[in-house]
Amino acid sequence: MSGKRDRDSDYDSRCKTVHQGYYAESTNWPPDMPDRRKKRRSRWGGDDKDKVFIPGMPTVLPNNLSGNQERAYLLQLQIEEISRRLRTGDLGIPPNPEDRSPSPEPIYNSEGKRLNTREYRTRKRLEDERHTLIQEMYKFNTDFKPPADYK
Amino acid sequence: MQLGDKKLIVQRASVGAKNSQMNAPVQVQVPGLNLTGGAGPPTEVLCLMNMVIPEELRDEEEYEDILEDIKEECNKYGVVKSVEIPRPIEGVEVPGCGKVFVEFNSVIDCQKAQQNLTGRKFNNRVVVTSYFDPDKYHRREF
Numbered sequence: 001m002s003g004k005r006d007r008d009s010d011y012d013s014r015c016k017t018v019h020q021g022y023y024a025e026s027t028n029w030p031p032d033m034p035d036r037r038k039k040r041r042s043r044w045g046g047d048d049k050d051k052v053f054i055p056g057m058p059t060v061l062p063n064n065l066s067g068n069q070e071r072a073y074l075l076q077l078q079i080e081e082i083s084r085r086l087r088t089g090d091l092g093i094p095p096n097p098e099d100r101s102p103s104p105e106p107i108y109n110s111e112g113k114r115l116n117t118r119e120y121r122t123r124k125r126l127e128d129e130r131h132t133l134i135q136e137m138y139k140f141n142t143d144f145k146p147p148a149d150y151k
Numbered sequence: 152m153q154l155g156d157k158k159l160i161v162q163r164a165s166v167g168a169k170n171s172q173m174n175a176p177v178q179v180q181v182p183g184l185n186l187t188g189g190a191g192p193p194t195e196v197l198c199l200m201n202m203v204i205p206e207e208l209r210d211e212e213e214y215e216d217i218l219e220d221i222k223e224e225c226n227k228y229g230v231v232k233s234v235e236i237p238r239p240i241e242g243v244e245v246p247g248c249g250k251v252f253v254e255f256n257s258v259i260d261c262q263k264a265q266q267n268l269t270g271r272k273f274n275n276r277v278v279v280t281s282y283f284d285p286d287k288y289h290r291r292e293f
Binding site: 042043044045046047050051052053054055056057058059060061062063064065069070072073074076077078080081092137140141143144145 | 175176177178179180181182183184186188189190191198200201216217220223224265269270271272273274275276277278279280281282283284
């Protein structure tokens with residue numbers, strides 16, 4: 001029963017010294033890992049057949065938008081995209097543990113069930129990110145209606 | 152169709168039909184924004200948005216990495232003449248910071264790049280594109 005957990009915490013302690021402090025800044029991806037620099041992965045995801053398509057929100061814009069319109073549009077697009085990911089469970093957790101950031105110490109509830117699972121942490125991060133974006137969106141549109149599953 | 156004392160309703164099954172209201176087009180909530188005009192006339196300068204945030208461009212090594220990733224990918228679609236990624240300067244509002252500009256050899260190459268890159272993911276963000284006025288680009292009016 002504890003096999004997986006042991007392996008996890010082993011992995012944690014191995015990596016901790018290298019990546020300590022990474023958690024504070026989750027936008028910093030990929031994290032700086034000198035030993036992995038050489039086999040650096042491109043920041044591009046997927047290929048030209050694997051694209052994000054949000055009905056009603058084209059990703060091709062005219063070039064005559066005002067700065068505010070452009071910013072607001074990009075904000076809403078990100079809000080919609082994060083909402084889609086939360087809704088469909090497409091959390092972007094790399095299937096290969098090697099590509100993941102090291103886990104924090106596990107936290108368990110009174111029944112011994114782990115609370116801070118990777119899925120929980122990822123959802124939390126996406127929700128926080130969306131919250132920040134929605135707050136910024138209100139600056140451009142005070143009547144902005146956030147997604148149905150927000151708050 | 153009548154089945155006993157009940158009516159049997161036949162519907163075409165499709166994946167995600169129950170969530171169909173989720174797939175309704177998004178209402179764009181940007182005051183005064185009209186996107187019905189499309190992209191406008193193509194140029195040889197492509198503007199890529201939503202790819203980088205200013206904080207990522209501060210670090211020299213990360214900046215070089217990003218530049219390389221973008222050049223490498225854009226070169227697949229045509230000859231890249233130049234790339235501009237405005238970087239943040241402490242205490243100054245840098246125009247175009249957060250955007251990436253790629254100048255191609257021809258309008259055709261630029262169109263090809265737009266078709267292929269728009270909607271892709273970069274650093275887990277959705278890439279948004281538009282054509283950019285070459286004169287403004289050369290005057291660095293980002």
